Amino acid sequence: MYKPRNSCYNTYRISMVSVTGSGKNKRAMAKSIAEHCIDKLMPRLKGKLDINISLIPRLIENESLAGDCERDDESRARPREFSIRVDSTQDLQAMLETVSHEMVHVKQYARGELKDLPSSEHCCKWKGKTVNLNSTHYYDQPWEIEAHGRERGLFVRWVFTGE
Numbered sequence: 001m002y003k004p005r006n007s008c009y010n011t012y013r014i015s016m017v018s019v020t021g022s023g024k025n026k027r028a029m030a031k032s033i034a035e036h037c038i039d040k041l042m043p044r045l046k047g048k049l050d051i052n053i054s055l056i057p058r059l060i061e062n063e064s065l066a067g068d069c070e071r072d073d074e075s076r077a078r079p080r081e082f083s084i085r086v087d088s089t090q091d092l093q094a095m096l097e098t099v100s101h102e103m104v105h106v107k108q109y110a111r112g113e114l115k116d117l118p119s120s121e122h123c124c125k126w127k128g129k130t131v132n133l134n135s136t137h138y139y140d141q142p143w144e145i146e147a148h149g150r151e152r153g154l155f156v157r158w159v160f161t162g163e
């Protein structure tokens with residue numbers, strides 16, 4: 001059976017969150033909170049995910065977004081590889097809450113709760129139900145409700161208790 005090189009590699013790699021950009025301290029904190037989010041949101045996927053976080057200056061200014069999350073292995077129904085971009089020039093709490101927010105989206109994709117529909121750019125599937133992005137306000141999109149609802153608590157628990 002042919003196995004692509006990457007998948008062989010992934011079976012024994014330990015580190016699953018890598019961070020690039022910005023400074024050493026911000027990279028270390030982003031990695032730590034992302035790993036905390038895996039523990040809290042998807043403990044059974046620990047060791048099975050490959051997440052690249054890029055800390056990028058002025059993303060809000062340039063693209064009007066604090067962060068985003070892309071699946072790198074789009075063909076899989078339950079993807080395991082993700083690229084996250086986060087604005088590194090926000091204040092520190094906002095930056096780390098953005099990492100938490102995007103990690104909630106990782107959980108949604110990895111568990112198959114949220115699926116992009118290849119047939120339509122304007123629709124997503126959420127827990128089996130089609131949601132039209134054109135007629136559903138950003139803050140009414142169920143995956144955003146969950147991500148905004150959890151970003152603060154994930155951050156607070158990471159800061160104060162480590163739980």
Ligand SMILES: [Zn+2]
Pocket residue numbers: 101105143144147
């Ligand atoms: Zn979001």
